[in-house]
Amino acid sequence: MRVRCLQIIHPAADIPVAEFEGIRVGGVYPVLEMVTYDIDCQIRVLGADTPDPGLLWDPADFETVDTWIPPGWTLVIAGGRTRLADARWQRPGFWADYTHGDPQALADYEHVKRELLAATPPTEN
Template sequence: MIVRCVQIISPATGAVVNDHPAVRIGAECPVLEVLTTADKVLLRVPDPIDSLPGAFDSPGLWDAAMFTVLSDRMPACWVAALDDGALSLAPREWQRPGFWEDFFDGVPTAVAEYDRCKAEILKQS
């Protein structure tokens, strides 16, 4: 799935803003995960800095209202999981409790799982 950013909604305030260091209007990016709750839909996309040498890949969750869908092709590695009323479409490895905490803490197994699954998603985009 590929999306294009058409507006920026601040994760902190929910207000539409002109810019944000982690996302750009007009940027096209792959969707790594879709997360839905009763009141919102979030897309996990890689920050644009992940193409810079040595930059830490910090995939963020963004309001789906920020994007328009360019390609609705879903990666084969996505599975649906329901947890506490939230529905996630993502690789099974990312849906285990604590995965994102481990990833952002730099736990090697979580980072390796992220890198492998992200490469698979990008290949299928």
């Protein structure tokens, strides 16, 4: 799945800006995952200059330009959250392990990121 950035509201100043942390208005970016908590929804987007592991954004600031969902993605509902992401990122504690530098979590993140960036959606007939 790829999205186009429609607007960026700077998180500290609450004003519109043209770019933030590697994401630019008008740019098209891969979605790494979608996460919902209660009624809040966020998408993890990775820009060319965005620090790993990407940033969580309000999907209202983006529009879908490619609806293809990679084959390894799964939908998991647990602990008040709904996550749509690669199955390797769905294990409990994945992001905490990633943040703490766990070698397996870092390797899983890098592997999935490379796959997503290299993925070519199927063509429509």
